[in-house]
Amino acid sequence: MELxxxxxxxxxxxxxxxxxxxxxxxxxxxxxxxxxxxxxxxVIVSPAHPKITLKQRFKSLIKELKWxxxxxxxPSHIDGLNIENRILAENRPILNDDVPDADVVIATWWExxxxxxxxxxxxxxxxxxxxxxxxxxxxPIDRVKATxxxxxxxxxxxxxxxxxxxxxxxxxxxILINNAVDHGQFNSAPRKKQSIPTxxxxxxxxxxxxxxxxxxxxxxxxxxxxxxxxxxxxxYEWNRDLFPDVEFYYSPPQDKIxxxxxxxxxxxxxxxxxxFNLPAxxxxxxxxxxxxxxTGWPEEAIIAAENGFLVDIDDFQELSKAAQSILxxxxxxxxxxxxxxxxxxxxxxxxxxxxxxxxxxxxxxxxGIDS
Numbered sequence: 001m002e003l004x005x006x007x008x009x010x011x012x013x014x015x016x017x018x019x020x021x022x023x024x025x026x027x028x029x030x031x032x033x034x035x036x037x038x039x040x041x042x043v044i045v046s047p048a049h050p051k052i053t054l055k056q057r058f059k060s061l062i063k064e065l066k067w068x069x070x071x072x073x074x075p076s077h078i079d080g081l082n083i084e085n086r087i088l089a090e091n092r093p094i095l096n097d098d099v100p101d102a103d104v105v106i107a108t109w110w111e112x113x114x115x116x117x118x119x120x121x122x123x124x125x126x127x128x129x130x131x132x133x134x135x136x137x138x139x140p141i142d143r144v145k146a147t148x149x150x151x152x153x154x155x156x157x158x159x160x161x162x163x164x165x166x167x168x169x170x171x172x173x174x175i176l177i178n179n180a181v182d183h184g185q186f187n188s189a190p191r192k193k194q195s196i197p198t199x200x201x202x203x204x205x206x207x208x209x210x211x212x213x214x215x216x217x218x219x220x221x222x223x224x225x226x227x228x229x230x231x232x233x234x235x236y237e238w239n240r241d242l243f244p245d246v247e248f249y250y251s252p253p254q255d256k257i258x259x260x261x262x263x264x265x266x267x268x269x270x271x272x273x274x275x276f277n278l279p280a281x282x283x284x285x286x287x288x289x290x291x292x293x294x295t296g297w298p299e300e301a302i303i304a305a306e307n308g309f310l311v312d313i314d315d316f317q318e319l320s321k322a323a324q325s326i327l328x329x330x331x332x333x334x335x336x337x338x339x340x341x342x343x344x345x346x347x348x349x350x351x352x353x354x355x356x357x358x359x360x361x362x363x364x365x366x367x368g369i370d371s
Contacts, residue, residue: 006038008362011102013124015094015112016046019076019087021235021251023278024131026077027157027179028108033081034354043084043100049074050091075251099123103365106155110134113147125364128152130161130174132275136208153364155357157276158297177356179276179297180348185254186285188262188342193334197225197327200264200288202279203234203248210270210293215243216316217268221323233260261286265334266326271295272313281348284308284341289334291322307340 012035014028028044036042078085088098094115099105102124107113113128134144148154148165154174156162165174199221201214222228230246232238238248249260261267267283267290274296281297283290290308292298293315302308309322326337 006040006358006362008365009039009041010035010104010358010361010365011041011100011124012043012361013099013102013105014042014044014129015099015105015107015116016044016078017109017112018049018074018091019046019078019085020074021076024108024275027131027278028129029077029081030350031354031357032078032083034350035358036081036083038354038358041102043086043102044078045086045088045094045099047088047091047094096120096123104361107147107152110139110144110147113150113152114143117147117150117152125361125367126152127361127364128154130154130156130165130275133161133164133273136273153360155360159300160296161275175356175360177353177360178348179278179281180350180353181278181281181285181345182350183285183346186258186261186282188258188286188288190335190339191262191287192331193265193327193329194229194263196227196229198229198231198264199266199268199323199327200231200260200283201268201270203232203236203238205236208272210272210314211242213270213293213314213316213319214268217270217320217323218243220317220320221327224324225327229263231260231263233257257282258286261288264288266291266308266323268319268323269293269298270313270316270319274298281345285345287338287342289326289337289341291319291326293319301344305337307337307344 014032016028019025032042032044096119099119101122104127105116105119105124106127106129107116108129116126135141148169154165154171156165156174156176157179159176162174162176165171203211218230232246233249233252235251237250238246261283267288269277269280269290269292271277271293277296277298280290280292290298290302292302292310293313294310299310302310304310311318311322
């Protein structure tokens with residue numbers, strides 16, 4: 001799909017937390033680059049990472065025999081996009097004077113929503129790009145919930161988030177723009193099952209991602225398949241004490257990730273909470289069936305025994321059982337599920353989502369002018 005020139009030139013500011021390799025940052029980077037490529041003026045503003053404290057250094061020394069130091073820089077999905085990227089010199093809230101005047105300013109995380117709500121009108125129409133429901137025990141829950149009641153134009157990435165804004169926060173105006181997949185990057189030719197049963201998962205040290213559940217399911221699978229091959233990748237270093245024989249790829253190049261998906265007969269994701277779950281969509285684009293907990297986009301897209309399976313949150317036994325169902329299929333049965341998984345995501349495209357997002361911003365700006 002070819003993107004034509006936009007009808008309205010816009011000055012767009014994204015307000016981000018400290019930059020990293022998280023999926024939410026990746027999605028913002030995709031939109032920011034697309035908008036810049038389409039001729040809009042795009043600026044990204046974020047705080048610096050907090051400095052590593054003396055307490056953290058001693059804790060690391062005691063537990064891991066490693067003395068931590070604050071890196072000079074942190075890799076992120078914003079690197080190399082050729083977009084104006086303003087990183088504050090310190091870790092602090094972003095203030096009005098840190099931000100250029102613009103047509104629209106977009107919060108991307110609960111804390112950034114607090115900051116954006118304090119900006120003057122010259123900074124642009126205020127929007128809130130919600131990629132997850134950030135009501136977590138380690139955060140100030142009342143403050144987080146309050147951000148969903150702020151008079152910011154909400155853009156959400158999944159149906160369950162749109163329903164949540166309506167049902168719990170009485171806001172029926174949130175606009176749904178699904179995340180998508182780059183089919184040029186994430187694809188695979190039709191294939192058979194692997195000669196050795198192979199499962200994959202994305203590793204994260206964040207408890208919400210349910211890695212403890214995944215590992216319990218893998219223990220059961222290992223008992224059933226002594227030759228089981230386990231593949232994983234992630235932006236956090238793997239601790240072999242968790243599970244010794246995982247074939248782990250630390251921060252692999254983006255063009256390597258599709259090969260990892262395509263090596264797997266089934267992709268496991270045991271998240272306790274997800275705004276979307278982009279890796280699940282990427283795996284399916286690479287013709288890999290997915291077994292997922294009932295969270296985020298998989299809950300909307302996966303049909304049991306057709307393109308994967310859904311299981312309850314924290315149910316490692318059902319996670320293992322569903323994976324076994326896929327691994328025990330005949331080649332023809334598996335190929336059918338593989339093709340169904342691929343077909344499920346075929347209609348999702350970043351080109352379509354970019355045009356939707358651009359239209360939402362243009363409409364928000366015009367409504368601000370008209371009022």
